[in-house]
Amino acid sequence: MSQEAREQAVLAAVRERRQQVNDAIDEDLPMAEPERLYEASRYILEAGGKRLRPAVLLLTAEALSDVDAADAEYRAFPDLNDGEVDVMSAAVSIEVIQSFTLIHDDIMDDDDLRRGVPAVHREYDTETAILAGDTLYSKAFEIMLQTGAPPERTLRAVQTLAETCTHxxxxxxxxIDFETRGDVVTDEYLDMVELKTAVLYAAAATLPALLLSADEETIEALYNYGVKVGQAFQIQDDVLDLTVPSEELGKQRGSDLAEHKKTIITLHAEEHGVDVEGLLDADDPEDVTDAEVEAAVQRLRDVGSIQYASDLAEDLVAEGKAHLDVLPENEARHRLEQIADYLIERGY
Amino acid sequence: MSQEAREQAVLAAVRERRQQVNDAIDEDLPMAEPERLYEASRYILEAGGKRLRPAVLLLTAEALSDVDAADAEYRAFPDLNDGEVDVMSAAVSIEVIQSFTLIHDDIMDDDDLRRGVPAVHREYDTETAILAGDTLYSKAFEIMLQTGAPPERTLRAVQTLAETCTHxxxxxxxxIDFETRGDVVTDEYLDMVELKTAVLYAAAATLPALLLSADEETIEALYNYGVKVGQAFQIQDDVLDLTVPSEELGKQRGSDLAEHKKTIITLHAEEHGVDVEGLLDADDPEDVTDAEVEAAVQRLRDVGSIQYASDLAEDLVAEGKAHLDVLPENEARHRLEQIADYLIERGY
Known part of the structure; x- marks a missing residue:
């Protein structure tokens, strides 16, 4: 299958499930009083988002139970012991957690925009944004408790959710620590990415296995799939920030570099003697020109840092996909493999 | 028993359990990496606090299981079916949630001090304070999962925790809404106080009943005890802000009034024709004199608003105590009654 065909298949699979996920979000997180709080809590969820993590979760459930997407009733999903579990609630819970982290991250980074609309602390105010995030946080736990899985399995799911949030x-x-440290190495960066980004993919892939009563080997393999794929996703983000033209990226190309943000690429370059802080030297990251960015990127290319990051992402995806061996061979498993490939092949 | 003797008995009961609660906090929420995050998360917990909610929780457990404080092993507490439950974890979880709310509230209110030390967003920074609160939030769930109670009971406890946080x-x-609304009435204020303050007392009183397998009638009665007592606690806070001299209060007497904060007292006065906003008119709440405060308070006294609040708090405490009928008659139950009285008799 060509890269383009694969991308189309992945986007179709995600899109196919998106409307159901959106409907489920409306059911599980309805408007309530106080209105302004719930509006603010739902604001980023309503602004869009691919629902990639819910898609991973639902596909994992389909793969585990060998159910075709066309027949899948996510609210009453066959578990591996003749029971039924509402895996959609788990998918909503994960998306709600993702949304809470976006709202609080935007306050912390003082970012103005999210999904093409003002960040919650800009559209409302910081107090409301803190509270909206806090509300989504507890709602995610309430929703995770609604799957109807056996109590022991539900407890494992809640435990996974809590540990994921801590991570x-x-x-x-x-x-944040890395910003003020001069001695960060690539391994530490990978550990950070595992905690900050990858564990939520790992949770998405693991939760159906927990809820549907899969065995421990399967649970562990799916966790590793999520971690590796999540790490690859973040590394690819770092690569794209340097290699995709600003107009496609939707923000200034090289902004991470101009803001002196540490990425796997800058850390590799530093380890190979490049003065990364001196590569792009502008008071305002918005002031750098494309020519300056191109010169800086060329320096990173020359020292092999971009290739290193791309190779690393590719290795992580290969490792991640290998863990899917525990699943039956079916279309959903194939889509999970394609999603892993897509995450490092996507243009932006 | 005199008011003073009762106060001494309550403070002794709380103090008696405080060291054990503090030790348990150290065990259940130890320092970890990243160090700065965990230091910030533990900062307010280490700064002090009476541990009143954990004391209510532990006393409720003692009362339910008819265990003497001297014999109480909170980590292996007898449930009502010959099992053992770590009720101390539930107590820690509740205190951790209380601490998370204090950290985020101080950011929202931009308060500088908490428990005599700088608020977390002052001692560290806002980013770290948001994250510290978020970390405590998930840790509270992790800790609540450690009680060793049967799965169904643990799920009920987690559900209670999540709903409490949402409330x-x-x-x-x-x-926050009330600040910009001119039409708030006393009943709405009581509902707000139930959600903002009282449900955490209700959770503290209910959790042992859930975890130790008490019957539904007992669970409901203890919930109502917590709600009523929690509401009375907040109303008494409102009264104290007006009636206790600044030096005892540790802040300017009448500060709520000067900041035009709505309380049950100002709402009652408004309902009885007082122009509350005009009572204390200073650009800076710190600038009001004690004489001005006294004149304003006298106006509130004249219209019966302070008496109304005191009577209401007293009624709520009486209602709350009546719900303790479901408990066996023992010393712990007696202390829970005394705590209810203490909350409205305390000077500050």
Missing amino acids: ICEGQALD | ICEGQALD
Whole structure:
């Protein structure tokens, strides 16, 4: 299958499930009083988003139970012991957590825009944005408790959710720490990315296995799939920031570099003697020209840092996909493999 | 028993359990990496606090299981079916949630001090304070999962925790809404206080009943005890802000009034024709004199608003205590009654 055909298949698979996920978000997180709080809590969820993590979760459920997408009733999904589980609630819970982290991250980074609309602390105010995130946080737990899975399995799911949230906070704290540290190495960066970004993919892939009563080997393999694919996703983001033209990227190309943000690429370059801080030297990251960015990127290319990052992302995807061996061979498993490939092949 | 003797008994009961709660916090929420994040997360917990909610929780457990404080092993507490439950984890979880709300509330209110030390966003920074609160939030769920209670009971406890957090957010949002609304009535204020403050007391009183397998009638009665007592606690706070001299209060007497904060007292006065906004008119709430405060308070006294609040708090405490009938008659139950009385008798 060509790269383009694969991309089309992945986007179709995600799109196919998106409307159902959106409907489920409306059901599981309806408007309530106080209105302004719930409007703010739902604002980023309503602004869009591919629902990639819910798609991974639903596809994993389909793959595990060998159910065709056309027949899938996610609210009453066959578990591996003749029971039924509402895996859609778990998918909503994960998307709600993702949304909470976006709202709080945007406050922390003082970002103005998210999904093409003002960030919640800009559209409303910081107080409301903090509270909206806090509300989504507890709602995600309430929703995770609604799957109807056996109590022991539900407890494992809640435990996974809680640990995932702790890890995301730890990863975000490490990311902030890195900004003021001069001695960060690539391995530490990968650990940070695992905590900040990859564990939520890992949770998405693991939760159906937990809820549908898969065995421990399967649970562990799916966790590793999520971690590797999530790490690859973040590394590809770092590569794209340098290699995709600004107009396609929707923001200034090379902005990470101009803001002196540490990425796997800059860390590799530093380890190979490049003065990364001196590569792009502008008071305002918006002031750098494309020519300056191109010269900086060429320096990173010359020292092999971009190739290193691309190779690493490719290795991680290969590792991730290998873990899918625990799943039956079916279309959903094939889509999960394609999603892994897509994450490092996508243009932006 | 005199008021003073009762106060001494309550403070002794709380103090008796405080060291054990503090030790348990160290065990259940140890320092971890990233260090700065965990230091910030533990900062307010280490700064002090009476541990009143954990004391209510532990006393409720003692009362339910008819265990003497001297014999109580909170980590292996007898449930009502010959099992053992770590009720201390539930107590820690509740205190951790309380601490998370304090950290985020201080950011929202831009308060400088908490428990005599700088607020977390002052001692560290806003980013770290948001993250510290978020970390405590998930840790509270992780800790609540450690009680060793049967799965169904643990799920109920987690559900209670999640709903409690949602309610606290809703209450805080209502409180913020009230600042810009001119038509708030006393009943709405009581509902807000139930959500923002009282549900955490209700959770503290209910969780042992859930975890130790008490019957539904007992669970409901203890919930109502917590709600009524929690509401009374907040109303008494409103009264104290007006009636206790600044030096005892640790802040300017009448500061709520000067900041035009709505309380049950100002709402009652408004309902009785007082122009509350005009009572204390200073650009800076710190600039009001004690004489001005006294004149304003006298106006509130004259119209019966302070008496109304005191009577209401007293009624709520009486209602709350009546719900303790479901408990066996023992010393712990007696202490829970005394705590209810103490909350409205305390000077500050």
